[in-house]
Amino acid sequence: TMTIANSIPSEENNEYCNQFHSKYEPKEILGRGLSSVVRRCVEKSSKTEFAVKVIDLNNLDTNSEDARQDALKELRILRLVQGHANIILLHDHFETEAYIFFVFEICPHGELFEHLNKVVRMSEKRTRGVMRQLLDALEFLHSRQIVHRDIKAENILLDAEMSVKLTDFGFATEVETDDCLTDLCGTPSYLSPEILVVNMYESRSIRVYGRPVDMWASGVLMYTLLVGSPPFWHRRQMTMLRMIMEGRFSLDTPEWEEVSEAAKSLIASLLRVDPGQRLTSVQALAHPFFAKQELPCVTFDRRTRFRSAILAVRCLCRLHRAYAMPARLELRRLRADPYTIRNMRRLIDNTAFLVYSHWVKKAEDQNRAALFENSPKMDLAAQDSG
Numbered sequence: 001t002m003t004i005a006n007s008i009p010s011e012e013n014n015e016y017c018n019q020f021h022s023k024y025e026p027k028e029i030l031g032r033g034l035s036s037v038v039r040r041c042v043e044k045s046s047k048t049e050f051a052v053k054v055i056d057l058n059n060l061d062t063n064s065e066d067a068r069q070d071a072l073k074e075l076r077i078l079r080l081v082q083g084h085a086n087i088i089l090l091h092d093h094f095e096t097e098a099y100i101f102f103v104f105e106i107c108p109h110g111e112l113f114e115h116l117n118k119v120v121r122m123s124e125k126r127t128r129g130v131m132r133q134l135l136d137a138l139e140f141l142h143s144r145q146i147v148h149r150d151i152k153a154e155n156i157l158l159d160a161e162m163s164v165k166l167t168d169f170g171f172a173t174e175v176e177t178d179d180c181l182t183d184l185c186g187t188p189s190y191l192s193p194e195i196l197v198v199n200m201y202e203s204r205s206i207r208v209y210g211r212p213v214d215m216w217a218s219g220v221l222m223y224t225l226l227v228g229s230p231p232f233w234h235r236r237q238m239t240m241l242r243m244i245m246e247g248r249f250s251l252d253t254p255e256w257e258e259v260s261e262a263a264k265s266l267i268a269s270l271l272r273v274d275p276g277q278r279l280t281s282v283q284a285l286a287h288p289f290f291a292k293q294e295l296p297c298v299t300f301d302r303r304t305r306f307r308s309a310i311l312a313v314r315c316l317c318r319l320h321r322a323y324a325m326p327a328r329l330e331l332r333r334l335r336a337d338p339y340t341i342r343n344m345r346r347l348i349d350n351t352a353f354l355v356y357s358h359w360v361k362k363a364e365d366q367n368r369a370a371l372f373e374n375s376p377k378m379d380l381a382a383q384d385s386g
Helices: 010-021 064-080 112-119 124-143 193-200 212-227 237-246 261-270 281-285 302-324 331-336 342-359 380-385
Strands: 024-032 036-043 049-056 090-095 099-105 156-158 164-166
Touching: 010 024, 024 049, 064 090, 064 099, 112 156, 124 164, 124 212, 124 261, 124 281, 193 212, 193 237, 212 261, 212 281, 261 281
Parallel strands: none
Antiparallel strands: 024 036, 036 049, 049 099, 090 099, 156 164
């Protein structure tokens, strides 16, 4: 049996066992961070599974006391936000001189990031469900004057019912207004323009930021869910940051042909450079993208319904015969740009992830968007002439 004590210095083992090991049985490692390990554990009294995050205060570049205060701040935030269905549940916690333990509910389906790597992109229906739950969690946070500051696919977990659980409140902080934060934190491709302006320019019009940074990151996430790659990406980080500050992204490329105008409108409203014009969480939840479609009330007519059923069966038979025949592909169009053809586009994307998925890492210098940044090589004409 694997134990967390194996990775803890002997002088801390007795204290750790007294506080944690007496209540929980640690199991295998679920994940690692720069200064933390997440393991599955089982509560001895109830036999319920949980996930314990062990923060090593001695394995940090910063002062251990500062790290302890940061962990305790995260604990305070976690306590403030408990009670929402889409925010990770903190079940228990322990503290020693060198380690802090957070015991969370376990999410069997892991990170949304890993799920997205498997499916490449999500349907609009599934994206609607994820974004509604995320925005509802953000509305809960923002109403309590809390900014998360690190919304991204890696910080969203999926439970047994595939429901969203927002996690990792290490950068979260309390604010009195939306103009009181200045520090640089977060993930580069999810950073909002105002965070960059505040930290990169001395003579600047924007000097502070607040809750709208979470809404920007939500827009980046929604874009990524629908097409499989982020709106702002470049191998040169400074070029990418310039794209963010200018709000340069596209909703007109071939992969957006199948996305509704309501979805595009919501993304555009979340990715507005001016934080004052960006939608709030309440406004985003009221967007037509989330509107329920009311079905008209009709009376039941047996004759009309039977006739409709006959016509539907005939239509399905004809469609079956039509789809049984392979679609014609124009060689000229295939040579010019195969990515504009829907079936070819899906084949290229899925094959790319099957071949290169091992490249997709969680390091800062690697990004799943790297698989999409280069145009396909047009060598069909060369092969023909040869």
